[in-house]
Amino acid sequence: MKAIRRFTVRPVLPEPLRPLSDLARNLRWSWHPETRELFRSVDPDGWRAAGGDPVRVLGSVPAGRLAELARDEQFLARLSAASADLDDYLSGDRWYQQQSSGGGEAAELPAAIAYFSPEFGVTAALPQYSGGLGILAGDHLKSASDLGVPLIGVGLLYRHGYFRQSLSRDGWQQEHYPLLDPNELPVTLLRQPDDTPVRVHLALPGGRSLYAHIWVARVGRVPLLMLDSDVEENGPSERDVTDRLYGGGSEHRLLQEMLLGIGGVRAVRAYCALTGHAAPEVFHTNEGHAGFLGLERIRELQQDGTEFDAALEAVRAGTVFTTHTPVPAGIDRFDRHLVARHFGEGAELPAVDTDRILALGRETYPGGDPNVFNMAVMGLRLAQRANGVSTLHGAVSREMFAGLWPGFDPEEVPITSITNGVHAPTWVAPEVRALGARQIGAERAEEALSVGGSLRWDSVTDIPGADIWELRRDLREQLVIEVRTRLRASWRERGAGSAELGWIDGVLDPDVLTIGFARRVPSYKRLTLMLRDRERLTRLLLDPDRPVQIVVAGKAHPADDGGKRLVRELVRFSDDPRVRHRIVFLPDYGMGMAQKLYPGCDVWLNNPLRPLEACGTSGMKAALNGCLNLSVLDGWWDEWFQPDFGWAIPTADGHGLDEDRRDDLEAGALYELIEQRVAPRFYDRDADGLPERWIEMVRSTLADLGPKVLAGRMVREYVERLYAPAAHAHRALDVPGAAELAAWKTRVRTAWPQVAVDHVEVDEASGVAELGATLGLRVRVALGELTPEDVEVQAVAGRVDTSDRLADAQSVPLKPAGGPDQQGRWVYEGPLTLDRTGPFGYTVRILPTHRLLPAGADLGLVALPTEATGEGAGVLMR
Numbered sequence: 001m002k003a004i005r006r007f008t009v010r011p012v013l014p015e016p017l018r019p020l021s022d023l024a025r026n027l028r029w030s031w032h033p034e035t036r037e038l039f040r041s042v043d044p045d046g047w048r049a050a051g052g053d054p055v056r057v058l059g060s061v062p063a064g065r066l067a068e069l070a071r072d073e074q075f076l077a078r079l080s081a082a083s084a085d086l087d088d089y090l091s092g093d094r095w096y097q098q099q100s101s102g103g104g105e106a107a108e109l110p111a112a113i114a115y116f117s118p119e120f121g122v123t124a125a126l127p128q129y130s131g132g133l134g135i136l137a138g139d140h141l142k143s144a145s146d147l148g149v150p151l152i153g154v155g156l157l158y159r160h161g162y163f164r165q166s167l168s169r170d171g172w173q174q175e176h177y178p179l180l181d182p183n184e185l186p187v188t189l190l191r192q193p194d195d196t197p198v199r200v201h202l203a204l205p206g207g208r209s210l211y212a213h214i215w216v217a218r219v220g221r222v223p224l225l226m227l228d229s230d231v232e233e234n235g236p237s238e239r240d241v242t243d244r245l246y247g248g249g250s251e252h253r254l255l256q257e258m259l260l261g262i263g264g265v266r267a268v269r270a271y272c273a274l275t276g277h278a279a280p281e282v283f284h285t286n287e288g289h290a291g292f293l294g295l296e297r298i299r300e301l302q303q304d305g306t307e308f309d310a311a312l313e314a315v316r317a318g319t320v321f322t323t324h325t326p327v328p329a330g331i332d333r334f335d336r337h338l339v340a341r342h343f344g345e346g347a348e349l350p351a352v353d354t355d356r357i358l359a360l361g362r363e364t365y366p367g368g369d370p371n372v373f374n375m376a377v378m379g380l381r382l383a384q385r386a387n388g389v390s391t392l393h394g395a396v397s398r399e400m401f402a403g404l405w406p407g408f409d410p411e412e413v414p415i416t417s418i419t420n421g422v423h424a425p426t427w428v429a430p431e432v433r434a435l436g437a438r439q440i441g442a443e444r445a446e447e448a449l450s451v452g453g454s455l456r457w458d459s460v461t462d463i464p465g466a467d468i469w470e471l472r473r474d475l476r477e478q479l480v481i482e483v484r485t486r487l488r489a490s491w492r493e494r495g496a497g498s499a500e501l502g503w504i505d506g507v508l509d510p511d512v513l514t515i516g517f518a519r520r521v522p523s524y525k526r527l528t529l530m531l532r533d534r535e536r537l538t539r540l541l542l543d544p545d546r547p548v549q550i551v552v553a554g555k556a557h558p559a560d561d562g563g564k565r566l567v568r569e570l571v572r573f574s575d576d577p578r579v580r581h582r583i584v585f586l587p588d589y590g591m592g593m594a595q596k597l598y599p600g601c602d603v604w605l606n607n608p609l610r611p612l613e614a615c616g617t618s619g620m621k622a623a624l625n626g627c628l629n630l631s632v633l634d635g636w637w638d639e640w641f642q643p644d645f646g647w648a649i650p651t652a653d654g655h656g657l658d659e660d661r662r663d664d665l666e667a668g669a670l671y672e673l674i675e676q677r678v679a680p681r682f683y684d685r686d687a688d689g690l691p692e693r694w695i696e697m698v699r700s701t702l703a704d705l706g707p708k709v710l711a712g713r714m715v716r717e718y719v720e721r722l723y724a725p726a727a728h729a730h731r732a733l734d735v736p737g738a739a740e741l742a743a744w745k746t747r748v749r750t751a752w753p754q755v756a757v758d759h760v761e762v763d764e765a766s767g768v769a770e771l772g773a774t775l776g777l778r779v780r781v782a783l784g785e786l787t788p789e790d791v792e793v794q795a796v797a798g799r800v801d802t803s804d805r806l807a808d809a810q811s812v813p814l815k816p817a818g819g820p821d822q823q824g825r826w827v828y829e830g831p832l833t834l835d836r837t838g839p840f841g842y843t844v845r846i847l848p849t850h851r852l853l854p855a856g857a858d859l860g861l862v863a864l865p866t867e868a869t870g871e872g873a874g875v876l877m878r
């Protein structure tokens with residue numbers, strides 16, 4: 001029989017145990033081992049059955065056990081200590097408060113920041129993520145909480161989350177979408193003082209309405225607001241808007257993104273009004289999906305009487321956009337007619353001109369599609385500050401979006417980069433944490449993990465080799481046990497009986513070099529590169545003296561049959577009785593598995609097609625547990641790799657090779673590294689049986705990479721380099737400021753066609769081009785209707801290549817020296833110092849400047865000399 005309706009019956013906790021409920025509902029337990037230990041002791045079996053989820057444990061613990069605990073003095077003392085610790089954590093001053101109290105520049109710190117993301121991976125108990133993007137968002141919130149940064153997270157609550165993966169007998173990915181009941185999740189419904197749920201409303205075409213409720217998850221100090229459209233007020237199709245993460249067609253996705261962006265801002269407003277939380281001064285969008293938030297904020301300002309252009313400036317000033325996509329194919333794009341319909345008559349944002357909205361997402365660069373509305377392009381136009389997620393990805397992004405800033409070289413495209421980090425308290429195994437605490441004390445160890453700072457990490461070098469090796473073995477052994485348990489469950493699901501599964505007890509060996517590879521399965525990540533030469537891989541696995549074992553996991557997107565074929569290929573290889581004790585594929589990669597997998601591996605493998613991995617974070621989590629990286633020089637590894645603590649897989653990118661050939665070469669390089677370098681180092685033991693050189697690499701990994709890969713470092717960079725400047729810009733752009741800037745922009749755009757470099761000459765008397773010589777530069781420019789206050793005239797000089805392109809160019813402002821003449825032309829002058837030998841060149845350009853704008857390229861306007869401008873502009877010497 002099937003029930004027609006389900007309820008969740010909440011436990012009534014005896015009075016002395018009430019604080020357990022608050023502890024369970026603040027997700028800080030997910031990175032606080034002491035609190036987890038407390039819940040485990042409530043009901044050890046229930047804890048295991050609930051997958052380590054306090055809300056579920058409390059829902060299932062027998063009343064008799066609760067009564068017993070309510071009388072257990074020892075337990076009550078631990079409970080009260082845990083409660084006091086959480087109170088302290090929530091109310092004390094942390095890093096951010098120390099910055100803000102400094103006055104000066106620190107006084108610019110925003111009162112609050114709203115952080116929007118389509119997915120959040122906070123804990124396996126709140127499965128609202130598919131992969132790296134979501135887990136990064138979760139780590140961002142947790143680190144913000146540790147640092148005391150006043151962030152509000154904004155996302156959607158998907159009733160089915162992302163899918164759960166299992167395998168068919170022959171290795172084909174199966175997808176399941178278990179229903180998540182919010183009443184069984186660590187979230188609370190946001191209600192009005194009269195107890196009715198707070199409701200967000202969006203108008204849809206055809207007179208339809210989309211309503212959503214708001215669930216709040218507590219991530220330490222940070223509230224995470226999650227919009228849920230599965231409410232009674234909605235029609236059936238609107239109820240399904242938040243059904244799944246990354247499911248459905250294009251209109252479904254558009255509705256999700258409208259709810260996230262527009263509904264998200266409305267949810268933030270409601271939350272702040274109800275709780276008295278400070279209103280965000282900065283809005284940060286993690287990838288382009290939430291980009292509509294900027295339109296809603298324009299609407300708010302228009303409603304208060306601000307013109308569109310001024311509202312746009314005010315919104316841009318306080319918006320930060322992070323891109324995560326290194327390929328144009330990865331960008332979210334909609335049919336512009338679909339967008340027009342949803343922002344047209346009778347639908348959302350009626351007061352905002354639809355054409356202006358469409359213009360924001362138009363691909364105006366060569367090769368752009370005029371029928372498309374591009375979310376990344378809108379993201380960049382609605383944010384004064386944008387960034388990629390590693391140094392290399394920053395460069396790739398500037399190149400990729402350069403078409404939006406015509407006339408500027410890619411290096412000048414205003415997209416910076418902040419390299420991702422990972423939340424160490426979440427990702428460091430308790431055993432590793434304990435070793436750190438023994439070394440420098442628990443409090444300092446916690447600070448080293450959450451805030452960072454390299455000094456504390458240096459003490460790793462004092463840990464005896466034997467202790468490190470014992471820890472590594474312990475973690476490897478735990479992984480072996482975990483793998484066997486998961487593999488057995490997987491084979492049961494694939495239809496095997498227990499009698500067939502005896503071999504699983506011999507799967508993996510706690511003393512064999514263990515390589516891990518787990519990630520989503522888009523083709524660029526090359527799940528099956530290791531299978532390129534199966535015989536060679538088999539020899540590595542079965543080597544009698546220096547064997548290798550490999551643990552693989554990963555989900556393919558449900559619509560990606562190519563990815564599912566890769567999964568099947570790997571599963572079939574690992575099903576082979578010849579090698580199945582040395583290579584396993586574990587289904588249903590997620591945070592719970594990841595937390596065991598990273599620490600238990602000796603080597604973390606990553607072999608994407610360079611440069612398609614924007615950053616990659618799994619290798620960082622592995623590194624924090626003393627696992628060494630073996631990776632293509634892509635994303636973060638390109639930036640921080642050193643031979644002291646890992647290996648770089650040589651790549652054949654940039655040689656115009658076809659993909660097959662490239663895969664062959666790179667796979668060959670991978671096998672060779674494992675054979676010649678990795679395995680020998682692991683198995684090379686000293687008289688005490690310790691691999692000294694390996695242990696030294698583990699130490700270097702922890703000491704050198706540890707402080708860099710922290711989300712604490714990342715969030716501090718966001719605060720200092722993006723949030724604080726954005727808050728400053730936002731404050732400068734009060735209503736009159738924004739109107740002034742908008743009017744100025746219109747004036748500059750209108751006048752720009754008349755702006756030109758008219759003539760350039762070099763002072764002859766300055767003599768030969770020798771190092772250190774200074775040339776006098778004299779430039780005549782036409783400014784049309786503009787004046788010298790509106791522009792900067794610059795000399796740009798540097799190395800030139802064989803086609804006279806400038807590289808590493810420096811720009812120096814020139815000074816107005818006269819004008820205007822009868823034709824309205826101005827003269828500018830300045831020195832040009834020849835500060836390097838070899839091919840050197842310069843040019844001159846005019847940029848608009850305004851005190852309320854950050855970068856020279858912000859408007860995308862520039863005037864450069866033309867062929868006819870004069871002999872002076874060009875190459876000086878060869």
Ligand SMILES: *Cc1c(COP(=O)(O)O)cnc(C)c1O
Nearest residue numbers: 131132519590591594616617618
């Ligand atoms: C960290 C993590 C990812 C992202 O790893 P990448 O190296 O960026 O591919 C994906 N899934 C889970 C479960 C993770 O913990």
